[in-house]
Amino acid sequence: MKAFQNRTYRVWIVTALLFVGMGMVAAGAAVAAGQDYPGKSMLMIAPSKPGSGFDTTMRAVVATLTREKLVTVPMTVMNMAGSVPGTAQIVLRYSNDPNMIAVMSTTGSLNYATGLSPYYHKDWRPIARLISAYYGIFVRQDSPYKTLGDLIKDLQEKPGETPLSGGYSDDRLCYGALFSKAGIDITKINYAAFAGGIESAGVVLEGSAKALVSTIDDVMGLLESKQLRLLAVSPGKRMEGPLLKDVPTFREAGVDIEWDNFRYILGGKGMPDYAVKYWQGVLAKMVKTPTWQEMIKKYRWGDSFLAEGLDKFLDEKQAVIIDVVKTLGMNKKK
Amino acid sequence: MDLLANLSLGFSQAISLQNLAYCFIGALYGTVIGVLPGIGPVVGISILLPITFSLPPVSAVIMLAGIYYGSAYGGSTTSILVNTPGEASAVVTCFDGYQMAIQGRAKAALATAAIGSFFAGTFATVAIMLLAMPIARLGLKFTPAEYFSLLLLALTMVGTLATESPVKGLFATLVGLLLSTVGMDLQTGRVRFAFGSPWLIEGIDFIVVAIGLFAISEILVQAEKIKKYGLQKREQISGRYWITREELKQSFMPYVRGTVIGFLVGVLPGAGSTPATFFSYAVEKKVSKHPETFGKGAIEGVAGPESANNAANQGALVPLLTLGIPGSATTAIMLGAFMIYGIQPGPLLFEKDPAFVWTIIASMYIGNIILLILNLPLVNIFAKLLDLPAALLYSMVLAFCTVGVYSIRFAVFDVFLMIIFGIVGYFMRKHDYPAAPLLLALVLGEMMEQGLRRALTLSNGDWSVFVTRPISLGLLTVTFLSVTYSFVKVLRKRSLNH
Numbered sequence: 001m002k003a004f005q006n007r008t009y010r011v012w013i014v015t016a017l018l019f020v021g022m023g024m025v026a027a028g029a030a031v032a033a034g035q036d037y038p039g040k041s042m043l044m045i046a047p048s049k050p051g052s053g054f055d056t057t058m059r060a061v062v063a064t065l066t067r068e069k070l071v072t073v074p075m076t077v078m079n080m081a082g083s084v085p086g087t088a089q090i091v092l093r094y095s096n097d098p099n100m101i102a103v104m105s106t107t108g109s110l111n112y113a114t115g116l117s118p119y120y121h122k123d124w125r126p127i128a129r130l131i132s133a134y135y136g137i138f139v140r141q142d143s144p145y146k147t148l149g150d151l152i153k154d155l156q157e158k159p160g161e162t163p164l165s166g167g168y169s170d171d172r173l174c175y176g177a178l179f180s181k182a183g184i185d186i187t188k189i190n191y192a193a194f195a196g197g198i199e200s201a202g203v204v205l206e207g208s209a210k211a212l213v214s215t216i217d218d219v220m221g222l223l224e225s226k227q228l229r230l231l232a233v234s235p236g237k238r239m240e241g242p243l244l245k246d247v248p249t250f251r252e253a254g255v256d257i258e259w260d261n262f263r264y265i266l267g268g269k270g271m272p273d274y275a276v277k278y279w280q281g282v283l284a285k286m287v288k289t290p291t292w293q294e295m296i297k298k299y300r301w302g303d304s305f306l307a308e309g310l311d312k313f314l315d316e317k318q319a320v321i322i323d324v325v326k327t328l329g330m331n332k333k334k
Numbered sequence: 335m336d337l338l339a340n341l342s343l344g345f346s347q348a349i350s351l352q353n354l355a356y357c358f359i360g361a362l363y364g365t366v367i368g369v370l371p372g373i374g375p376v377v378g379i380s381i382l383l384p385i386t387f388s389l390p391p392v393s394a395v396i397m398l399a400g401i402y403y404g405s406a407y408g409g410s411t412t413s414i415l416v417n418t419p420g421e422a423s424a425v426v427t428c429f430d431g432y433q434m435a436i437q438g439r440a441k442a443a444l445a446t447a448a449i450g451s452f453f454a455g456t457f458a459t460v461a462i463m464l465l466a467m468p469i470a471r472l473g474l475k476f477t478p479a480e481y482f483s484l485l486l487l488a489l490t491m492v493g494t495l496a497t498e499s500p501v502k503g504l505f506a507t508l509v510g511l512l513l514s515t516v517g518m519d520l521q522t523g524r525v526r527f528a529f530g531s532p533w534l535i536e537g538i539d540f541i542v543v544a545i546g547l548f549a550i551s552e553i554l555v556q557a558e559k560i561k562k563y564g565l566q567k568r569e570q571i572s573g574r575y576w577i578t579r580e581e582l583k584q585s586f587m588p589y590v591r592g593t594v595i596g597f598l599v600g601v602l603p604g605a606g607s608t609p610a611t612f613f614s615y616a617v618e619k620k621v622s623k624h625p626e627t628f629g630k631g632a633i634e635g636v637a638g639p640e641s642a643n644n645a646a647n648q649g650a651l652v653p654l655l656t657l658g659i660p661g662s663a664t665t666a667i668m669l670g671a672f673m674i675y676g677i678q679p680g681p682l683l684f685e686k687d688p689a690f691v692w693t694i695i696a697s698m699y700i701g702n703i704i705l706l707i708l709n710l711p712l713v714n715i716f717a718k719l720l721d722l723p724a725a726l727l728y729s730m731v732l733a734f735c736t737v738g739v740y741s742i743r744f745a746v747f748d749v750f751l752m753i754i755f756g757i758v759g760y761f762m763r764k765h766d767y768p769a770a771p772l773l774l775a776l777v778l779g780e781m782m783e784q785g786l787r788r789a790l791t792l793s794n795g796d797w798s799v800f801v802t803r804p805i806s807l808g809l810l811t812v813t814f815l816s817v818t819y820s821f822v823k824v825l826r827k828r829s830l831n832h
Contacts, residue, residue, distance in 0.1 A: 049376070049663070056670050063387050063674065079380055081743040085532040089744070116525065116535070160794035168520040192478070192788040193520040198659055198669070202603055205657075208477045208792040217673075221658030221680035298676060330523060 037278050038099055041074040045094070045102035047086025049079060052196070053133065053215070056299065057263050058103045061130070061283075064291045070282050083107045083169075084117045091119045096270035101127065101279060105263040106170050109318045113325040121314040124266045127276055128283045129310055132260040132302035135174045135234040136247070138212040138219060140204055141226055148232040148253035151211055152182050159188040165200040166213035168193035173321070174234060174259045175213040176328040178250060181257045186328055201228065215261060216244070217299045234259040235302060244300070262304060262317075280307045341463070344692030348700055353396050356389070357697050360397035361705050364404020369412055371545055372738025374421035375405040375664045383671055391675040392690060396697045398668055399651075403455055403698070406607070406644045407705045410447040411716055414440060414636070416731045418549035423607040423643045425544045425773060426615045430628060430635030432552075437631050440717045445577040446585045446633055447640040448709040454593040454641035455702035458648035461597055462655075463695055467681070470656040473601045478792065479799050481604070482785035483809035485778045488609060490817050491616035500824075503771045506762075510772035513538050514779025521787050533747040540608070540777050542739055542748050543755050547769045549735050550756025553728045555763065565725060576713070585637035588618050592641030599642070600649025604781065606662035607646035612774050614642035648698070655679050655691065 046058035058077055065071040080086030087108060094100040104121075112120035137148060145151045154162045166175055172193060180186050194200040197214025201222055204212045212219070212228065216239075222228040223243055230247045233239055236258040238249060250257050265283060267276060286292050287305045296303055306313060347353065367378035379401055386394035409424030414431035427447065434443040461469070476484075489507065516527040517537025528534035592614045599610035618638040619628045628635050650661030658680035660666035672679055677690070684691055719727065739752045762769060793799040801807045 049667075052670075055380075056673065059383065059670075059674060062384065066384075066387075077380075077384065078744075079377075081533070081745070082536045084535045085743070085745070088532045114523065117532075163792045163794065165792075168518075168523060172523070190791045190794055192791045193523075194788075195520065199604065202474055202659060203477055203788075203792060206474050206477050221678045221682075224678060225658075225680045225682045227657075227681075298673065 037275055038071075038073050040099060041076060042071070043094070043097070043100045044075050044077045045080065045086070045090060045100060046077055047080040047083050047090065047102060047104070049082070053261070053263070054083070054103050054105065054107075055079060057131065060292075060295045060299070061103070061265070061286070064286055064289060064295060065282070067291050068286065068289045070286055070289075084111055087111070087117055087119050087123075090266075090268070091123045095124070095268040097268055098271050098275040101265055101267050103263055104266055105133075106173070106261045106317070106321070109314070109321045110170060110173055110325070112318070113322045114330050120318060121266075121311070124269050125271045125276055126310045126314055127265045127267055127279045127307070129262055129264040129304055129306040129313070130283065130287065131296060132235070132262045132304045133215045133217060134239065134260055134300070134302060135171065135213060136216045136219075137178075137231045138201075138204065138214060138223070138228040139210065139231055140207065141229050143210070143229065145211070145231060148248070148250070148255070151231060152179070152184065152255075154210070155179065155184050155189060159184070160190065162210045163190040163192060163208070164211050164213060165192040165194060165203050165209040167196045167200060167215075167218075170261050171197060171200075171213045171215070173324060173328075173330075174261075176330070177259055177324045178234075178255060178257055180324075180327055182255045198222075204228070217301065220300060239300070239302075241297075241300070260302065260304075264306075264310065264314075283307070337463070340688055340692045341696060343689055344694075344696035347392065347689065347693040348396070348696035353393055353693070353697060354700070356393045356397040357400045357701050358704055360400020361404040361407075361701050361708065364401035364406075365408035365705065365708065367401065368405035368408025368410075368420045368424070370738050371412060371418045371420055371549065371735050372541060372740070372742050374409075374541065375402055376667060377742065378405060379664065379667050379671070383667075383674075386671065387674065391677055392693050394675055395672070395677070395690075395694055396701075398671060399694060399698060400701050400704075402664060402668065403644060403647050403701060404705055406455075406647050407448065407451045407709055409643070410451075410636070410640055411444065411712075412731075412734075413548075414443045414447065415716060415719055416549065416727065417552040418731055418735060419541065419544050422541045422544065422777070423611050423646070425541075425548070425608070426611040426639040426770075427636055428548050429615065429770060430630070430632050432548075433629070433631035434633065434636065435720060439631065439633075440720055441713050442577040442581050442633065443636050444713040444716060445710065446581065446637045448706060448713065449582075450585060450589045450592065450637045450641040451644045451709075452702050452706040453589045454596060454644040455648060455705070456699065457593050458597050458600075458645040459695060459698045459702070462648060462652060462698075466652050466656050467684075469601050470652050473603060473653055474657075475805060476602050477803070478785040478788035479803050479806045480785075480809065481602070482782055482789055483800060483806040483813070484602075485609070485782040485785065487809050487813040487816070488613060488616075488778055489775060489782070490813050491613070491620075499766065502767045506767055506769070506772040507775045510775025511779045513543070513772075514776050515783070517780075520784060521791065531747070533745055537780065538751065538776070539742065539748065540773070541742070542752050543776060544773055545735050545739060546752040546755025547759035547762070547773065549731060550752060551759030551763055553732055554756060554760040556724055556728045560725060565723070581633050584633050588614075588634045588638035589641045591617060591621075592638035593645040595638075596642030596645030597649040600646030600661060601652045603653045603659050603661045605646075606650065607643050608777050609781075610642040610646035610649075611639040612770075612777070614638040655683065655694075656681060 044058050044062055046054040048054045062075050062077055080089060090102050111117035139145050176186055197218030200212055201219055203209040205227060232250050232253040233247050234250055238245060367373055386397055409420035410427040412418040412420045413424045413427040414435050417428050417432040419425040419428055431443045516534055518525045518535050525535055595614050596610040599605050615635055618634045619625050622634060650665045653659045653661045654665045660669045736749055739748050742748055789799055
């Protein structure tokens with residue numbers, strides 16, 4: 001054609017072809033992005049201080065994924081000051097970052113129910129529930145209480161002389177739910193709150209407090225060294241292991257309730273579907289590995305993997321927690 | 335004897351090339367972490383944690399422990415050189431350490447800090463070795479009531495920290511107490527004075543306030559000096575001499591007192607090393623023949639707190655290793671790390687796996703030696719920093735402080751808070767309001783309040799619990815006597831003047 005002999009035309013055609021070519025490559029890249037995920041390093045957020053439940057969970061996940069070679073990109077664990085500013089950061093800063101995942105638990109739902117945090121699970125994308133941590137009611141080894149019923153009796157008859165101790169947030173939620181279901185007037189109970197289960201153990205060991213409410217993994221050492229004794233545990237069915245298999249559940253001990261602190265992995269609200277699917281796949285594989293099984297045995301966690309139906313589970317749990325919080329009067333924060 | 339056999343077993347494992355290397359790395363990293371303002375051992379340990387997962391548990395714990403007490407060595411360096419506390423327990427060192435540096439005695443200050451740390455670290459390790467279990471049991475006797483009484487005693491000692499005007503000191507104390515109430519109250523779960531900001535839910539971070547009141551205010555003061563007098567050629571204030579025999583003699587008893595105080599306070603779960611340093615400073619000032627030199631470069635004011643710092647860190651390991659109860663925020667992380675390694679600290683650990691425990695203890699001795707060897711030559715190098723032109727040096731300090739404070743929890747809010755307190759600190763200096771009582775009240779306020787309310791919760795509202803429990807009664811009596819004595823002294827001085 002005559003056009004091709006004109007140099008200007010040739011330049012224009014080549015340029016046009018280049019643009020089309022680039023466009024195709026870009027489109028191809030957008031599609032391929034799904035295939036290349038995660039591509040670069042992942043940010044693993046544990047929204048509380050190092051050493052806390054979130055932190056140990058997330059680190060256990062990272063350790064397992066690394067050891068079992070399920071994820072090959074670098075994973076950096078980032079801690080936050082606390083669950084409330086932590087969730088705020090996750091929502092405000094990382095909602096649209098596909099290379100961020102975080103861990104959350106009952107605490108998130110609790111903070112929302114009490115009004116401490118404006119965010120809850122609808123502000124992010126839940127990916128998969130991994131574990132449940134269970135609570136126990138502990139007493140000192142030489143305590144006169146032999147069953148949960150004994151303790152409940154004293155709480156009903158002489159609440160002023162039966163002080164309890166435990167953590168200030170989710171431990172307190174468990175104690176509130178348990179004892180109000182047992183028919184006790186919560187407002188009459190003296191509950192000394194500490195930062196966590198293990199910190200609350202001191203006053204029980206010394207004798208000033210009569211019983212301790214704590215997640216079991218927090219005080220496992222004291223249980224093993226026989227300084228504390230378990231009255232009852234919170235899951236629906238009995239737990240495993242030499243120290244736990246003979247301990248009745250709340251239900252068996254007479255209070256019709258089961259309670260747990262579930263922990264789940266989430267991504268930002270804007271996380272693309274391919275990223276969610278990727279992590280659901282990886283985590284499903286992870287929970288079957290021997291390393292992970294070892295981890296949960298070590299921490300006395302319950303294996304409660306759930307990906308399909310997690311949103312529905314969270315909706316239901318949120319409703320229950322809002323209810324308990326109202327009963328306990330914990331929502332008078334604003 | 336059993337003890338020596340165990341110890342030699344421990345040493346034989348601890349001096350393996352591998353474990354020595356990990357100890358060294360941990361100690362070095364810990365020193366750097368301590369030097370950097372804002373980043374403390376809490377953050378430092380959590381950053382290095384994943385790397386330790388692939389190590390054998392003994393080596394991992396050796397490295398963690400190295401970081402832990404290494405940071406106690408490093409924190410005082412910037413306190414002395416540029417009035418910037420590297421971590422919370424190094425704040426007290428600013429009081430006299432920086433004054434010494436300005437007077438050209440920086441090397442002496444740095445040297446006494448290093449030597450005191452070594453002294454305390456070594457003797458505290460001996461104490462752990464010999465007295466771990468009985469001391470831990472004693473520590474358990476400290477219930478919330480005793481904590482309250484102890485901290486009340488500490489706050490009354492604050493009076494001695496106010497040099498010029500006791501009224502201004504009292505005012506600063508009250509401001510500190512007020513600031514300590516900001517944040518969530520554990521007993522009710524309610525948030526106080528947060529004004530809707532999620533950043534204040536955890537309360538106001540002590541180190542942010544300290545860096546603001548000390549470092550930033552100093553930067554402002556220096557900037558003002560430059561504005562008034564222009565960029566002057568700075569005289570060589572790094573100092574010629576290292577540390578004199580006289581100064582070492584003066585430091586010795588403070589080392590001893592600091593070690594004892596630090597260890598005992600450190601053993602109490604929840605106390606931590608920061609209150610220990612304040613205690614030591616107050617005690618040194620009270621027993622000194624020249625209390626008026628404190629705040630102006632008294633070497634005892636550096637020697638005592640630095641020893642207390644290290645001793646308290648070692649002391650915090652006691653409840654951790656013997657009972658599995660963390661004594662401070664840093665030991666809480668270490669507990670988490672132990673669990674990941676598969677170690678369950680507690681009385682069973684000593685029985686089931688003595689080799690493990692004794693290797694750790696042996697490596698603590700070694701670590702302290704390594705740190706001394708590391709830090710003493712560094713004294714000269716660090717002191718040279720003071721020869722930098724003031725404008726350059728303090729600009730660098732500002733940059734480090736900003737990054738350090740931001741890195742605590744990735745919050746610009748904290749940086750703004752630091753700046754605000756910097757400005758507040760500047761005005762406080764101009765009008766002679768002492769910063770020390772404010773900081774002490776801030777650090778102790780929460781513990782004191784929680785102690786009071788937990789004690790009352792456990793006693794069902796019975797206030798007599800504070801005087802019926804013997805330890806608490808003892809502490810309150812000392813407090814009462816000390817306050818009365820101070821009043822009597824003041825009244826007597828007044829009547830003499832009339």
